[in-house]
Amino acid sequence: MRTKRTIENLGSLNKKAAAKLEPFIAQVEAFLAPKGVTVEVISGLRSWAAQAALYASGRTKPGRIVTKARPGSSWHNYGLAIDLGLFKGGIYLDEKKPAEADKLYAEIGKIAAKLGIEWAGTWKSFTETPHFQVTFGLSLAQARQKMESNGKDIQKLV
Ligand SMILES: [Zn+2]
Secondary structure: OOOHHHHHHHHOOOHHHHHHHHHHHHHHHHHHHHHOEEEEEEEOOOOHHHHHHHHHEOOOEOOOOOOOOOOOOOHHHHOOEEEEEEEEOOEEHHHHOHHHHHHHHHHHHHHHHHOOOEEHHHOOOOOOOOEEEOOOOOOHHHHHHHHHHOOOOHHHOO
């Protein structure tokens, strides 16, 4: 059963990205169900202002550093990325049992790879196991340029 949050976050995405990520989520749900684990899409499109607030955490605001991405430097700012959350018996595994979550993400990363979806668990500099994205061969610079020339419409990116 999908939560409202999952449905809304999938609905916030670029439509072509959603067309790839929706079946991915369905496969992840099928993989996790026998383990008694559920998945939520806890983040989808993130506005440039929200990205700025997130970037400030651990830098100019209290808290830990949660992203390396400045506004416009995250694929979330283009509606091409999602963050997942894994839950078991009401427990948020990512936070309470990160080792268990990461074992599951390693398997989820393989599902993503088969579908041509990029997993941030393989990134060298700043690994983000809950993060998945589809960039359609665009660089961030190209995405930014397209956004700035199309009135910041994420549906016109790809
Ligand atoms: Zn993310």
